Amino acid sequence: MNRTVAFIGLGHMGAPMAANLVRAGHRVVGHDLVPAALESAVAAGVLPAPSAAEAVTGADLVLSMLPAGRHVLGLYDEILPAARPGTLFVDCSTIDVADARTAHGRATAAGMRSLDAPVSGGVVGAEAGTLTFMAGGGEAEFAEALPLLDAMGGKAVHCGDAGAGQVAKICNNMILGVSMIAVSEAFVLAESLGLSHQALYDVASTASGQCWALSVNCPVPGPVPASPANRDYRPGFAASLMAKDLGLAANALRAGGIHAELGLRAAELYERYAERAGSAEDFSGIVRTIRERSTERP
Structure with a gap:
């Protein structure tokens, strides 16, 4: 109707x-x-x-x-x-x-x-x-x-x-934020050790490292043509929005006394990243921050 x-x-x-x-x-x-x-x-x-x-x-x-x-x-x-x-x-x-x-x-x-x-x-x-x-x-x-x-x-x-939809949303996006940081760190580690983006993707996307942050929103250009990484990180899902959602999750974690080191740390990292990138970059662009801060090479 x-x-x-x-x-x-x-x-x-x-x-x-x-x-x-x-x-x-x-x-x-x-x-x-x-x-x-x-x-x-x-x-x-x-x-x-x-x-x-x-x-x-x-x-x-x-x-x-x-x-x-x-x-x-x-x-x-x-x-x-x-x-x-x-x-x-x-x-x-x-x-x-x-x-x-x-x-x-x-x-x-x-x-x-x-x-x-x-x-x-x-x-x-x-x-x-x-x-x-x-x-x-x-x-x-x-x-x-x-x-x-x-x-x-x-x-x-x-x-x-009432409120259960918001609970589901912040929990889901906490998973997404943490997994995107993990995927990004893995790609930067692979780069430092001489492994190509495509090789890591081909392995992880069909192995236990497979996740949405890798297979759909891959943070490096090449393996997933539709990901924002192939459009100079134009969002997508903006870094500022991820920072907002993780901030809500962090507030709930603290209020509930939940021991969640990765969720709280992800909120800190995205808050810092969003201060620079704002709404102009996709949240997967955090890989560039990780790469820039990785000044020591083997």
């Missing part, structure tokens, strides 16, 4: 997600604080709204894709009074677990229903409609949102109650 969807946050991720909803036949009313972002979404068939509050008026479902928890909570304060009672709010931002649970609480207190549904797959996945959604909230709410999530992604997993 086609729905009227309000989509707030039409940046690099939100715009192609909204466009995929339009292609699926839904009526999408969008808003973004950046005029150029809104114009781009309108070109893809999104109906413009002059404010977020006006976008949600009459919507069956409200989607949001914003940078941080404070933006989500500020948005909810603005739009909850404007929405129809019982409207389903689905936040696809990657934010702190505590902020996600606070957003759920505010929505419920206002007579609404909600899901946290962060995504994995980056801009490429958003454009291709192959994102993975990790949802936290009620089973009925997940079932209602599922047709729209399917229109924007290749897989949607109901992870549990």
